[in-house]
Amino acid sequence: MTTAAMLAFALLLDAVFGEPKWLWSRITHPAVLMGKAVGFLDRKLNTGSNRRINGVLAALALVLCGFIAGKLLSLPGTLVEILAAAILLAQRSLTEHVAAVAKGLRSSLAEGREAVAMIVSRDTANMTGPQAARSAIESGAENMSDGVIAPAFWFLIAGLPGLIIYKMVNTADSMIGYRNDRYEDFGWASARLDDLLNLIPARLTGLLIALAGGQLRHWGAISADARKHRSPNAGWPEAAMARALNTSLAGPRSYDGQMRDFPWVNADGTKSANAETISRSTNLLWQTWALALALTVAIAAVF
Secondary structure (H helix, E strand, O other): OOHHHHHHHHHHHHHHHOOOHHHHOOOOOHHHHHHHHHHHHHHHHOOOOOHHHHHHHHHHHHHHHHHHHHHHHHOOOHHHHHHHHHHHOOHHHHHHHHHHHHHHHHHOHHHHHHHHOOOOOOOOOOOOHHHHHHHHHHHHHHHHHHHHHHHHHHHHHHHHHHHHHHHHHHHHHHHHOOOOOOOOOOOHHHHHHHHHHOHHHHHHHHHHHHHHOOOHHHHHHHHHHHOOOOOOOOHHHHHHHHHHHOEOEEOOEEEOOEEEOOOEEOOOOEOOOOHHHHHHHHHHHHHHHHHHHHHHHHHHHHO
């Protein structure tokens, strides 16, 4: 079976079953194991005066571990590869978490804030309803790239080792890729490697969202907005989603009690996002997934 065919089955399995609680309440999820590996390296190597060099060593160790794990899991054959890939994709869980914010906002602002706090790192205690809605939509767009398209892309390119290496690096970036006193040096290598691995997938995600939302004719504007984003990659899916929903995303927000004046993406769009806007965004995420699946099937048919 070709890699593309295996990926198609993995995409379908993830979409149908997601993250079954009965399973992951009994055994440790691979993402948790990856987080523990990053935490171990953080504790052991993030000390002394050579933190940047130690961070490079940590990133290389994660890549090596991901490669070995991928090779070992590939040995039993096709079925294990498909199951492993499905486990490391996150389409259904992503859309469920985003939809939970819409459900919360329909009940009360407090429940909406509580739900969005599960998926974003910014301050949520004083969010307005539109801020909570925009945060959920941004998270969904960005994680469509990080959690679905990028893992699928690297599986196509390099099989299970490629997928696991990507997930290891992406996990490291989410844990130690911060520009603060503790991680400015130690997390530098992991953050830059994550930027590199997401370079193509983020733009591909933006393209698929734009196609799903009928916004390809506005690709020039999407590209311009994406380059305003503080991240070299996250702006692409967010800009495409903002344009498809006619909604402004990004903009000022608070981290650790401090307001940061980030530029708006699609500044001319409405800033009054609500639960209905979130629901429209989850529909677009599923349409984007369907396009990715169709593309994967086409690749499998050709090769």
